[in-house]
Amino acid sequence: MALYSEKVMDHFRNPRNVGVLEDANGIGEVGNAKCGDIMKMYLKIEDDIVKDVKFETFGCGSAIASSSMATELIKGKPVSEARQLTNKAVAEALDGLPDYKMHCSVLAQEAIESALKDYESRQEKK
Amino acid sequence: MIYADNAATTKMSDAAVQTLTDLLKDTYGNPSSLYEFGQKAKEVLEQARRDVAEAIGAQPNEIIFTSGGSEADNQAILSAAKMGALKGKKHIISTAFEHHAVLHTLRKLEKEGYEVTYLDVHSNGLVTASQVADAIREDTCLVTIMYANNEIGTIQPIREIGEVCKAKNVTFHTDAVQAVGHIPVNVVDDNIDMLSASGHKFHGPKGVGFLYVKKGIKVFNLIEGGAQERNRRAGTENVPGIAAMATALKESVANLDSYKAKLTPIRDKIIKGIGEIPHSALNGDAVSRVPSNINYCFEGIEGESLLLLLDDKGIAASSGSACTSGSLDPSHVLLAIGRIHDVAHGSLRLSLGEDITDEDADYIIKSVREVVEYLRGFSPVWRDLVAGKKEFIL
Ligand SMILES: Cc1ncc(COP(=O)(O)O)c(C=O)c1O
Ligand code: FES
Numbered sequence: 001m002a003l004y005s006e007k008v009m010d011h012f013r014n015p016r017n018v019g020v021l022e023d024a025n026g027i028g029e030v031g032n033a034k035c036g037d038i039m040k041m042y043l044k045i046e047d048d049i050v051k052d053v054k055f056e057t058f059g060c061g062s063a064i065a066s067s068s069m070a071t072e073l074i075k076g077k078p079v080s081e082a083r084q085l086t087n088k089a090v091a092e093a094l095d096g097l098p099d100y101k102m103h104c105s106v107l108a109q110e111a112i113e114s115a116l117k118d119y120e121s122r123q124e125k126k
Numbered sequence: 127m128i129y130a131d132n133a134a135t136t137k138m139s140d141a142a143v144q145t146l147t148d149l150l151k152d153t154y155g156n157p158s159s160l161y162e163f164g165q166k167a168k169e170v171l172e173q174a175r176r177d178v179a180e181a182i183g184a185q186p187n188e189i190i191f192t193s194g195g196s197e198a199d200n201q202a203i204l205s206a207a208k209m210g211a212l213k214g215k216k217h218i219i220s221t222a223f224e225h226h227a228v229l230h231t232l233r234k235l236e237k238e239g240y241e242v243t244y245l246d247v248h249s250n251g252l253v254t255a256s257q258v259a260d261a262i263r264e265d266t267c268l269v270t271i272m273y274a275n276n277e278i279g280t281i282q283p284i285r286e287i288g289e290v291c292k293a294k295n296v297t298f299h300t301d302a303v304q305a306v307g308h309i310p311v312n313v314v315d316d317n318i319d320m321l322s323a324s325g326h327k328f329h330g331p332k333g334v335g336f337l338y339v340k341k342g343i344k345v346f347n348l349i350e351g352g353a354q355e356r357n358r359r360a361g362t363e364n365v366p367g368i369a370a371m372a373t374a375l376k377e378s379v380a381n382l383d384s385y386k387a388k389l390t391p392i393r394d395k396i397i398k399g400i401g402e403i404p405h406s407a408l409n410g411d412a413v414s415r416v417p418s419n420i421n422y423c424f425e426g427i428e429g430e431s432l433l434l435l436l437d438d439k440g441i442a443a444s445s446g447s448a449c450t451s452g453s454l455d456p457s458h459v460l461l462a463i464g465r466i467h468d469v470a471h472g473s474l475r476l477s478l479g480e481d482i483t484d485e486d487a488d489y490i491i492k493s494v495r496e497v498v499e500y501l502r503g504f505s506p507v508w509r510d511l512v513a514g515k516k517e518f519i520l
Contacts, residue, residue, distance in 0.1 A: 012434060018504045029506060035448040036456070036471050037428060040506040056506040060430035060449035100452055 004061060005095035011065035016072050021054045025122060028114025032107050037063050039107045041071075041115040048079045055111070062097050062104040069093050070108035083116055085109060128486050130443045132327075132418055133276050133304060133477035139329040142374040146331060149366035157363055158354065167365045174365075174372035178336055181379045182321065183312035190337045190345070190355045191368050195303040195324030196227040197348065198337035201359075202299045202320040203231045203270055205345035207240055209297070210267020216240045219261045219269045219296075223247050223462040225276055227322075228301055232270075245271075247462045251280035251410035259290045269298045273305035273321075277446055277459040277475055278410030279419025281309060288317025297343060303327055303335075307378035308385070308416050319343050325371030328378045334367040381480075389417035389478055392487050396420050396476065399491030403498050405511070407520045409460060409473065420476040421446075422494075423465055425520045426508030427472040427501040435497045436474075441490060446473040468507070469519055 004012070021042035029040040037059030044052040053075050055067040070090050074082040087105035091097045097105060129137070138146070149170060155161075157168035172186070179186045192198045203218075210216055220232055222244045232242045243261045245253050258269055269291050274281050284300055291298035299320035305311050306321075307328025313321055320343060324335040339345050339358075351360025378385070397408055397420055405425040424432070429447025436443055444450070446457025448471055460470035476490065502508040510516040 009434075012431070013438065015504070020509075035454040036467050037449065038506050056504045056509065058426065058505040058507040059428050060447070061434045063428075063449075064431060100454070103454075 003098065004065070005097075007069075007093075007095040008062060008065040008097065011068040011094065012061045015055075015064055015068040017054050017068065017075065018056070019054045020056065021052055024054075024115075026115040026117075026119025028111050028116070028118055030107060030110040030114050032059075032103060034103065035060070037104070037107060039063060039067055039111040041067070041111040043082075043112075043115045043119055045079060045119055050074050050077055050079065050082050059107070060101070060104060062101040063107055065094055066090050066097075066105040066108040067111065070105075070112055074112060079116065079119075082112060085112055128441045128482070128490065130441055130476040130478055130482075130490065132479045133279075133475065134444060135326045135332065136329045136479065138331060138370070139374050139377055141377055142330050142370040145373040146366045146370035149369055153365060157365060158352065167363075170369050171363055171365050174369045177372040177376050179338075181375045182306065182323075182338060183314045184338050185341065187356070188313075188338055188341055190339060190358050191363060192335045192337055192359060193333055193364075194335040195225075195301065195322050195327070196335075198322030198324070198335050199225070199227040199301050200231050201337055201345060201348050202322060202339075203228065203235070203268065204348065206268035206270075206297045206299060206320070207235050208346055209344055210265075211240075213267070215265040215267035217263050217265045217267065218242045219245065219258060219266060219271075221245045221247055221253050221271055221462070223251070223275055223277075223459040224270070224272050225301055225303070228270055228272070229458075249464045250414075251275060251278045251463050252414060253282060253287075255283055255286035255290045258287050259294070262290070262294050262296055266294075266296050269296055271298075271300060273300045273302035273311065274309065274416050275410065275459060276304045277457060278421045278463065279304070279415040279477075280410040281305070281414045281416060284318065285316045288319075291319070292317045304416060307375055308382075308418065310382055313338055313340070320345075325367070325374065328374055330371035330374035331367045334364055334371045336371075385480060386417045388480065389482070392482055392484065393417055393420055393478060395484075396478075396487050396490055399487070400494050403495055405518055405520045406498075407469075409463060409465065418478045420474075420478070422474050423460070423469045423520060424472040424474070424498050425469060425518060426505045426511055427498060429471060429473050431501055432472070432474055432494075432497055435500070436493060439493045439497070441493055444475045444477075446475065447471050466519065 024042035026043035155164040306323040326332040429445030430449040456470035
């Protein structure tokens, strides 16, 4: 049996929404203290909708797949929905992750949370 | 597939497979049985012992067959420790970059009140005999230092270390799992008291290995039971496996010169080709290393992703990345030679086999370059490095 599900490998091999959003209005970067991986999320939010999202990841296969899947799950969704994205939902959408790789999906959830927080603080400053 | 993970395990040689299957079918007698059929198995076992002994310059009665390298390491270290304690000596010297079969055994002994000095490994992946000499104390009962490192392939100055131990009358064990069958090893010339080896690292079967114990050095058995292996390792002997290991070892040792002549230029070509990737660094000394090993760190990327993408390109390799370890700790070997966590994270080990071709080497170089470049393309760490927000380390 392969280490990862087909879904994980698909998102790892062909990551969706990879790269940088030049006109992002919410950016979050988080790291996993344990394994040392880093994930960065760029959000473009308009009218309370996640219009566009991109990511950059320095990490394992499951971290790259989790970031890719997480971007798909929130793209085009209202901010309120994006805020509720859990790592479990990401892992489930990927047809599961090995136990010791669950924290990689946590990284994706936290990166989005951090980007939303950045968006909100920018809004407050306006 | 290009199998470039021979330090993890090797393909059995045709001759070893032949020995194994023939014996499994026809020589299933118990070597301890007195009738002819059992004694036939005994003969095969003792021939294997002679062959293994000869391959490392030992005497047949100095060889104990084990279930592999781990068991041999455990038995050697625990025995020397126990002998030491009987004389009131409970200090052991080792290095920070041993295999876990050694390190975890030492940790167990530390919990039991032994003191272990872990010598610092230089940034080139070597320790020196003078470090050992300086660390030896009145109460030192054992020095255990690996012959060749399994991750970075560096070959330690075993002969000189052995000389120091001999002069100071301290038992010297070496984990030679990555050396035997790959480089010349002679227990007499190298002043070795105990040596561990494992069949599956030199084209023999898995689950078989041996411990060399110099005449006069006492070892205790880990496994109690029958009187096999002259009372030092109980259990009905794995005759087919042991004989297949001996076949593989004889072959490997006979071919050491051609192995080195073939692999060294290919290894060095790959080292050079990969070295052209910006912000990369070879781990371990370029010269004092086994002919099969290449180990690099690449800044700004993570090793598991690198391995998965190389796998897609048909290259099987390994990494010391935290993400591949299960424990989420990066390789203790890379940390021991001074690579910081971020850099150890982006490591790649290629361990070549005899069947590698020049074209394979070109393909490996090209593939590694492509994959590193691709992964750096969306690495936030690489972005920061390039933008000058973080300092390059390599
Ligand atoms: C240096 C070293 N020591 C010990 C071992 C353990 O050998 P085995 O797998 O036969 O128990 C290995 C192999 O993984 C090794 O590379
Ligand atoms: S993020 Fe490091 S193990 Fe997945």
